[in-house]
Structure formats: C-alpha cells, structure tokens
Amino acid sequence: MNIKYFLEKAAFCLLLFFGVLSSGRSATWEVDSLRKEIHNKWLNKGDFNSIILAEKKLIIKCKKLGYIPGEIKGYINIANALSGINRNKESLQFLDIARKKLTKLNDAGLEAQMNHVYGVNYFSLGLHKRALQRFNKALEVAKKISHEKEKQRIQYSVYDWKRSCFGFLGLVDSVYSNERKCMKSPMPMLYITIANRHFKNNNIDSAEYYINKANHLLLIKKIPVEGKANVLRAYGRLNIEKKEYNKSLQYLLESLAITHRAGLRKRTLETYKLLAILYKRLNNLQKENEYLAKYSRLNDSLRESEKVALNTSVEDILASQEEDFTANSKNFYYGFASIILVSTAIILIIDNVHKVRYKRQDKMLNEKKHETDILRRKLENLYEEVVQLAIKSDPSFIHKFREAYSDFYDNLTKENPALTANDILFCAYIKLNFSNKEIAEYAHLSIRTVESKKYRLKKKLGISSESDFNKWITKY
Template identity: 30%
Template sequence: MKNKYILLLLFIFPLIGNAQLYTKKQIDSILQEEVSLIRDGKLEDALLLNIDLAEQSAKINYDNGVSIAYIRIANILCMIGRHLESLKYLNLADKKVSVKNDPLLKIRIYSIYGRNYSALKIIKKSIDYFNKGIDLCKKTSPINNRLLSNMYSNKASAFLSTDNKLDSTLIYLHKAIKTKESPFRYAVLANYYLKVKINNDSATSYLNKCKELMQRYDVTEYHKSIILQAQANLYKSTGNYNAAIDYYQQSLDISHQIKKYLEIRLSYKLMSETYELLREEKKSHEYLVKYTQFSDSINNLYKKDLDIIINNFLKEQEDTHQKTENRMSFLFGVSILLSIVIIIVITYYYRKKRLSLITEKEKVIKQKEIESDELKQKINEAFTELTSLAKNNDPSFLVRFQEIYPNVCEELLKINPKLVNTELSLCAMIWLNFSSKDIATYTFVQPKTVQTKKYRLRKKLKIPSDKNIYSWLKGL
C-alpha cells in the first residue's frame, strides 16, 4: 500500500512542477486512496492528502471534490480528537452540500457533527444530528444500510451519557447490527455486556460472532483496536488477567499509532485496574499516573473547544435575532414603552414609601455587615486551627473538622458507610483545598501515594472521572 501511495505522489509531482492542475478524474481517483490510508491507520498521510486535494479541487472549481475533501478532513480530525477544527471544516462542507443534490454526503456530515458533539458531551445536539441522519437515510432510495447502521451505532454511544442509557443504548446497538453486520459492531455490543449489563455469556457469544465475521471482512486499524480491547475486557472479567494485559497492550499500541486519544486514555485506566487485580502495585500506579495526566490534557483540550463552541453558538443566536428584529420591532417598541410607564408608576409609589423605611433599612444593612464580618473571622480562625492540626498530624484533626463542618462527613458516610477515619481525614484535607504535596508533607508519605489514595477514594465515592475531586467534595 505504501509503495502504491509513493507511486501516486510521483505521478502527481511532475504535474505540479509543470504548473498543471489536476483533472476531475485524477482527483476522484486519488480520493479513493484515502480509504486505504484510513484502513491502515495512516491518518496523517490521509489528512495531508485531503488538504492537497481540497486546494487542487478549488483551483479547477470542482465543488464536489472540495466538499468531499472537507468532509474527510473533518472525519479524520474528529477521529484524532481535534473536534473544534473538525467542526470548522464541517461548517465549510455543510454550506456546499444540499440534501437535494447529494443526500449521502449530507448524511456523512450529520454523522460527523453528531460524533464531535458526543465527544464534547453536548449530547442533545449530538442526538439531534444523528436523528437527522437516520431520517435522511430512510428517505434515500435505495437505503444505504452501512450509513444507517453507523448512525444507529453512534447514537447508541451518545445515549451512554444520558439517564436512560441502558435501554436506549441496547436498542440502537441491536438496530445497528440488524441493519448491517460487522465485526466492529459485535465487539461494541460485547463491550456493552461486559461494562454495563455484566453478562459474560452474552459477551462471549458476540465476540465469537465478531471473530467469525473477521474472516470475511476487512477491519480498519481503529476497529481492530476496539475488538482487541473487547477481548481483553472478557479475559479480565473471567480472571485471566495476564491475557487481558497482553490484549490491552496490543490495542494501546494501535491507538498510539493512529492517535486515538480517548482510547489511549481508556487503555491506561483498564491496564491500571488489571495490574491492581494482579497485585502488581508498581505497574498499577504507573498506568494510573499515565491515565490521570492524559485525562487532564484531554479535559483541557475539550474545555477549550467547548468554550469556543459556546461562543459560536451565541453568535449564531445573535445572527438569528438580527434577522427577525425587523418583524419584531413594533412589538418590542410597545413593550419598551409599556415597561417605562410601569417603572415610572412603581418608582413613584416606592419613592414615597422609601423615605419612611430608609433609616430602618440602613440599620438592618449595618447589622448584617457586622454579622458577616464576625462570621468571616470565625471561619478564618477555624481554618487556621485545622491547618495547624493537619501540619502536626494531630489525631484530633478529624474530630475538630467534624465539629466545625459536621455536614461534610455525614454526606460522605451516606454515600459509603464503610469509609474509615484515614479516608475521611483525606477527604477533609481535600475539602480544605490542601494540595497533594501538602497532604503528603502533613501525613509523612510520598506525593505518589497521595495520588493513589485519591484514585481509590474516587472509586469508593463513585466520583465520575471527568469531575474534579476538589469541586465534587465542595459540592456536598
């Protein structure tokens, strides 16, 4: 495949050197190469190829070539976690493609929109796009079963982040397989039964079906990584931890190669958990640190993307408001006039009453300020006292903390009554916003040990992986 791609480039470069442009036929031919590159996991090569083809198509006014290239660039960017850039290319493609002229391209656009918003946890918008794609698939003749099945599968994945995830996810996974079988979809269904339904027999059955279909279907590198991960999950659930580690590592290697950041993060977490089951604490901690660091970097990337998306959404709303402003101007003017009249009447009424109440209000405000200052002073004194007890590793630290902040430990014990005093003390220090370094110093342990204790605490309290433990505890 690599030699074929090199020959293709050798064919292209002489044309460029002679200042000749691609023809539509040449562009269509080269576009076919992108499918093989994606299948082989050569995402960067595929990305560069499509960027070049978008530019060449634009030079000869080949709009269809430009649209296809934009859609494929957006798809690759979505695959490697660059969701903001992916959405920008989708917006460009969306303006060029109409449902009437090319419904299949429009379906692909809806699919990638849905996957981007699902990854960014904007679930309602994600499901809306998948529904658009599903409706459009059903209206095309003949129905493209592969695209429809992909839509069902992606919609099932999006539902995992909703309250009704169990029923809806399973319904759409089965719809996806019923529409068009594939090894990847059976692996996804097996994973579902391993992680959500906890049914090893069903998972084994679907993985066997997956292996059977792999004899007849070509599998992309990404799909191969998911299948390997599903097999590892099965080994882990049946106690064959060494085999699970081997398959997780194979899946992780592929994810690194094709830059699938979410799958890399998940593999780190799963390997840490499996090494913990093997009682290999050093290895478990090593992968836990990798998972934590990778999670932080991904969360920061998503937060940045999400902020910009929100700003773009606000701009869209402003544009929509501008378009309707002329039609609403009369009603708006009447509303403003009526509001002014009401304000004048209310102001006149309350101005008369205010003269008699102003002295009393000032007294109340002054008293509130005094109480607020006293409360702040008490809080500062309590915090200073607790900090001193923590620094001295005083056994009475937890007792004093419970006296000052009784609700915190009560709420924690409601969540998990089996929490011991050392875990409650750690929670108290986190609640007081002590850093991991501070906690390690006060309790005479290494910072890595504090990180491990935090991770175990997250599991006992069932704190979601995307939640900051400090913010979560403060929210009790």
C-alpha cells in the same frame, strides 16, 4: 461556400464544447476516485494524519477545477479524521467552513455527512443531547439521497452513534431500538458494547460470545484498524475476568500499540485503565502505578483539549443562533417591504404577525442561551463521578477526585509534602463526608483501623486535639 464554412465552424465549436465538458467530468471523477483510494488505504491502517494531508492536497486540486462539492467533501473528511483523533476544536473549524460553503449548494449527501460529523464531535465532548439533534438532522436529510448504498451507509452509522448517545443518557429502550437497526450492518463495537453489559452482570460466557462475534466481523468485513484495537482490548478485559492474566497482557499491549500508532487517545486511555487493573491483580505495584500515572497524564491532556473544544462549540452555537436570527429578520423585512406596496391594510396584518414572530424568536434565543449557559457550567462540573468511583474502589478514583477538588488537593499536598498516597486517599474519603463505616468498607479496613488512621493523620497534619478532624478537612 459561406454556408459550408459556417457549418464547419459550428461543428468545431460543438466538438470543443463537448471536449471541455468531458475533460471537466474526467478531472472530477479522478478526484473522487483518488479520494476513495486514499480512504481505503489510510483509514484501514488508522493513519488519520495521512488522510488529513491527502485531503488538503485534494482540496487545492478541487479549487483549481472549480469542483465545489469535492472541495466541501474534503473539509468534511478532514473534520471527520480530526474528530477520530480527538482534535475536536480543529474539526469544528473545518465543519464551519463546510457549513458556510454548503449554503450555496443543494447536496443532501454532503449535508447529511456534515451533520453526522457534527454529532460525532458533540458526542466526544459529552454534549449528548446536542449530538442527537445533529444525528436526527442527518437522518432527515439522508432520506433525500438518491444513491441507496450511500444513504444506508450514513443511516447505519448514525444509528450506531445514537445508540451510544442514548446509553450515556440512560434511555435503555432507545438503546435497544437503535441496536436492532444496527444489526443489519453491524460493526465490532456494537457487539463489544453488548458484551460490556454482560460484564456488568457478571455473565462472562455471554460476554465472550459477543466478543467472538465482534472478532468474526474482522474476518468477513473491511473494518478500520480501530475495530481491531477495540476487539483486542475486549479480549484483554475478558481474560482479566477469566484470570488468564498472561493472555490478557498480550491482548492489551497489542491493542495499545495500534491506538498509539493511530493517535486514538481515548481508546489508549481505556487500555491504560485495564492495564492498571491487570497489574493490580498480579500484585505488581510498580507497573500498576506506571499505568495509573500514564492514565492520569493522558486524561488531563484530553480534558484540557475538550475544554478548549467545548468553548469553540459554544461559540459555534451562538454564532449559528445569530445567523439564524439575522436571516429570519432579513426575510421578514423583505416580505414586509413588499407588502407595503400592496396595501396599507395588509401592512397592519403583517405588523401583527411580525410581533408574534419576534416574541417567538426572542423566546427561542433565550432558550438557546440558557442551553449555552448549561454547557459552560459543564466545564466546571467534574464532581458527579467521584463518589461512585470511591465506592467501587476504582483505580482512577484519586485522579478524578483531584480534578473535582483541585484546590483542596493542591493545597493539602503543597502544605503537607510528607503525606503518602494512602494519606491523601484517606483525606479524600473524609472530604467526601464518608463515615468511618463507609471508609472501612471502601478501603477494605476495619473500623478500628480507620479510627487509628484518623488519629495518626491528625497528628501528622498538626491539628490540635480539641479540633474535630472531619470538620477541619471539610473546611480546608
């Protein structure tokens, strides 16, 4: 009787155990399924804010279930969505939470995805070498992912971003190498980038061929709405080159509507610039100035956000260095204490190893601090593009000049409110130390007109006849 009672109790306990286990698995599966559904719905619509809100709710659910991988996945997904709408500071903060929680979990998929999103943020902030380090780490970790489809998805995405990094660094061979890898699973932006190269070489037919290939992808693959905006913008540029301005306007305004809704501010910035160029071709000065002003305001806003995020990135790098250094020191001293118990002779050997390691760590720390100093200086260095923009008569030249020479620009306009936009542009050329011949070439004027303009400006600014106008502007 007692044996029968015992067996019944044991069977009941086993059923209860497997019931709880099955319930837990069912709940985590439900979270994963819901997350996939959310991303398919909102990412395709370009609604990043809805993704963020939904992920925050899922994180709360994961915490209640004790589902740590699901919680970490939520932080990484939020960081990815935030980077998509250029909120890099917040994105890096969520990545930091994920990074700390991942130290207690061995999950190659999450670690690869986290490094990928770190790389995307660094790329967005212009830290291309730092981004490449993260992308390479993502590829290294991705090799351990057992699920082949997930592994390939991460790998192809990383190749695409590495291609862009190498493009900014001017490493053409590496660009082509990663392009070939991306061709196995292309996205519209791959073909648009190739089309842009053909635009630079004035190969309009080739550019159109690749834009059409990008558009074809929209029809055969599930591409997020950003892909559609990119294709529309590319068609807008194509039709500017073909002088079909009405078509171009239609494409650009459609692209602008999408990027506005999705909060894709950098893509919106690109469209503003193209619209300014389009209206310049149409001789519509009012509309040209309207979009130049929009470009300037948005560009200033993005620059400010990037400065804040760049500081966060620098702090994150320093904190990571300190953590690595502390962890290395702790591991070393634990080992050192253990060896003391073994023998005095081994202590002497380990002591010597310690000195070598310490010097190496100190050297690494100094190198990383030097890298950090370079990053900080990057915040103040906005001047390198100005001359090239002037040479190309780019509409955004005066806005970039204002960023690079803000004190000169602000003082000049404040003390001389009567100066026109053309006067300020002329002063900018002189500030860049352009000769009369160069100014004439870039401003599409005769040398005599340039000399006459200098004389009138000199009188307008109240500069004495004995003073050298160029020197006065240079020292101003």
